[in-house]
Amino acid sequence: MRHLLLLLLLVGSSLGGTFPAFALADLTVKNTLLQAEYDLSRKKQIYLYLNLEKSQFDIRSSGMTVSTIAIKEMRTWGPLPEPGLHIIADKDRVPEREKIQIPPPEGEEAAAKPAAPVDPTAPPVVKKFEVHATEVTDMPTNYSLILEGGGVLVIKSLPAEDDGKKRTLAQRFEKPLWKVSRALHSALQHYKQEPFTELLLILSPEDAQRLYWALPVGSALLIPSGCATLIARHGLSFQAGPPCVSVSLFSNRR
Amino acid sequence: MTISLHQRSVASTKGPNRFRRETGGTKPPRRIRKLLLLGGLLLALFAALLFFGLVFYGSHLAKQQPAAKASALAGKPAPTDPDKLQKANATLTKRLAALAAKPDEPYIVVDSALNRVYWWQNGVVLREMIASCGTGNILEDPASGRKWVFETPRAERKIWMKKAAPVWMKPDWAFIEEGEEIPKDGSGRAEPGVMGDYAVAIGDGYYLHGTLYKRLLGRNVSHGCVRLGDDDIEFIFKTAKIGTRVILF
Numbered sequence: 216m217r218h219l220l221l222l223l224l225l226v227g228s229s230l231g232g233t234f235p236a237f238a239l240a241d242l243t244v245k246n247t248l249l250q251a252e253y254d255l256s257r258k259k260q261i262y263l264y265l266n267l268e269k270s271q272f273d274i275r276s277s278g279m280t281v282s283t284i285a286i287k288e289m290r291t292w293g294p295l296p297e298p299g300l301h302i303i304a305d306k307d308r309v310p311e312r313e314k315i316q317i318p319p320p321e322g323e324e325a326a327a328k329p330a331a332p333v334d335p336t337a338p339p340v341v342k343k344f345e346v347h348a349t350e351v352t353d354m355p356t357n358y359s360l361i362l363e364g365g366g367v368l369v370i371k372s373l374p375a376e377d378d379g380k381k382r383t384l385a386q387r388f389e390k391p392l393w394k395v396s397r398a399l400h401s402a403l404q405h406y407k408q409e410p411f412t413e414l415l416l417i418l419s420p421e422d423a424q425r426l427y428w429a430l431p432v433g434s435a436l437l438i439p440s441g442c443a444t445l446i447a448r449h450g451l452s453f454q455a456g457p458p459c460v461s462v463s464l465f466s467n468r469r
Numbered sequence: 470m471t472i473s474l475h476q477r478s479v480a481s482t483k484g485p486n487r488f489r490r491e492t493g494g495t496k497p498p499r500r501i502r503k504l505l506l507l508g509g510l511l512l513a514l515f516a517a518l519l520f521f522g523l524v525f526y527g528s529h530l531a532k533q534q535p536a537a538k539a540s541a542l543a544g545k546p547a548p549t550d551p552d553k554l555q556k557a558n559a560t561l562t563k564r565l566a567a568l569a570a571k572p573d574e575p576y577i578v579v580d581s582a583l584n585r586v587y588w589w590q591n592g593v594v595l596r597e598m599i600a601s602c603g604t605g606n607i608l609e610d611p612a613s614g615r616k617w618v619f620e621t622p623r624a625e626r627k628i629w630m631k632k633a634a635p636v637w638m639k640p641d642w643a644f645i646e647e648g649e650e651i652p653k654d655g656s657g658r659a660e661p662g663v664m665g666d667y668a669v670a671i672g673d674g675y676y677l678h679g680t681l682y683k684r685l686l687g688r689n690v691s692h693g694c695v696r697l698g699d700d701d702i703e704f705i706f707k708t709a710k711i712g713t714r715v716i717l718f
Contacts, residue, residue, distance in 0.1 A: 239554070242554040243554065246554055246558050249561035249565065253568075261624060261625065276625045277565075282580060349606070399519070402518065425582050425583075
């Protein structure tokens with residue numbers, strides 16, 4: 216039925232000789248995205264593309280996808296981030312990096328510490344080699360990416376349901392709890408006169424860590440106008456920017 | 470089954486605190502009534518909060534809509550004519566495709582998170598190699614105020630030089646890290662063998678090279694270069710050409 220309505224709308228508007236407004240908006244957004252991707256590629260920058268059709272992040276360079284990070288689930292509260300180029304302005308839960316201590320000059324060290332007497336009978340001390348590095352496993356699995364302009368991309372990780380591990384009560388009721396908490400948070404933000412929007416992405420813990428690693432502060436993220444895809448896939452009924460307006464008319468499926 | 474249920478039901482009504490609504494029996498004790506009242510109040514408060522949250526959310530959405538619409542279409546002025554837009558998009562798609570690698574053009578992808586190097590050609594990975602990328606540690610020299618971050622860069626680069634039997638010219642940070650004095654001239658900086666048998670330069674002092682520490686392959690232990698096993702660096706040295714793309718992320 217929805218498709219029939221859409222078809223009728225398209226046929227009607229084409230007979231009338233006018234270009235559908237939502238199609239024009241879609242073309243404009245596509246143009247903005249292509250321009251942004253072209254500019255990034257010319258600068259030889261690595262960027263991420265939120266591929267809504269395949270439910271994954273594409274790590275891209277020069278228009279080529281070199282790696283992907285799968286998205287298990289996507290939820291939104293408020294309008295989606297506007298389609299186009301977004302810069303990661305900040306991240307939370309930044310892991311502490313190791314700062315290598317420079318030893319003081321020999322003279323100072325000798326003055327500060329008297330040399331310990333060496334026991335000739337003691338066995339030689341074998342130092343165990345330890346890697347002191349910030350690795351992908353040190354990255355957080357639940358975090359927020361703050362976009363320039365105030366949008367928030369919340370990354371949560373949930374273990375796969377079929378991995379044999381028993382899910383905790385909090386994990387079982389995670390979705391209804393999220394909805395209730397967002398409603399309350401919305402009310403609070405309303406009093407503060409601050410708009411509140413959130414795009415929540417659920418990934419596997421390993422993929423969440425890889426995404427954190429791949430998106431340092433200042434990196435570019437391209438968000439397409441995939442509202443139609445989102446609505447079709449997740450049955451969302453919110454309105455979110457021009458390309459969605461027309462589609463959300465038919466998004467009564469739940 | 471029926472009998473047992475009946476028995477249980479009879480037994481349960483005999484409890485001292487049982488509230489028998491249908492017979493108009495004794496009221497529940499005061500403590501339970503208080504608890505019920507408190508629970509009802511909490512539930513009502515929660516429902517009210519939820520209701521107001523949803524109402525405010527709706528009004529917030531209504532306010533956001535025109536702003537989102539305006540700003541999404543703002544930015545670079547794009548043509549408003551649909552035909553012009555379609556042509557512009559087709560041109561941009563072609564230009565973007567021209568920047569990408571040709572189907573038979575090989576390129577190297579370095580995944581610094583997984584410490585893997587991939588040799589791509591014709592849209593497939595032909596060789597996967599275990600590497601060691603940057604530690605991400607920070608070295609600060611309080612004496613000079615200089616700072617180094619030992620990270621593998623995230624960018625697209627090209628191979629611009631290939632070296633067999635490379636000699637590592639020890640940079641300043643290596644002396645500072647080891648607590649040694651930085652030599653004023655080039656003497657004492659050359660260290661042959663540290664970079665393995667081959668090295669390929671990708672700019673700004675970064676290399677893909679061999680290593681003495683093969684057991685640490687797969688871990689982030691380098692100062693930003695990409696260390697590889699002997700066979701893998703030999704393969705890259707012999708197969709890659711000057712100008713081969715190296716994509717690091």
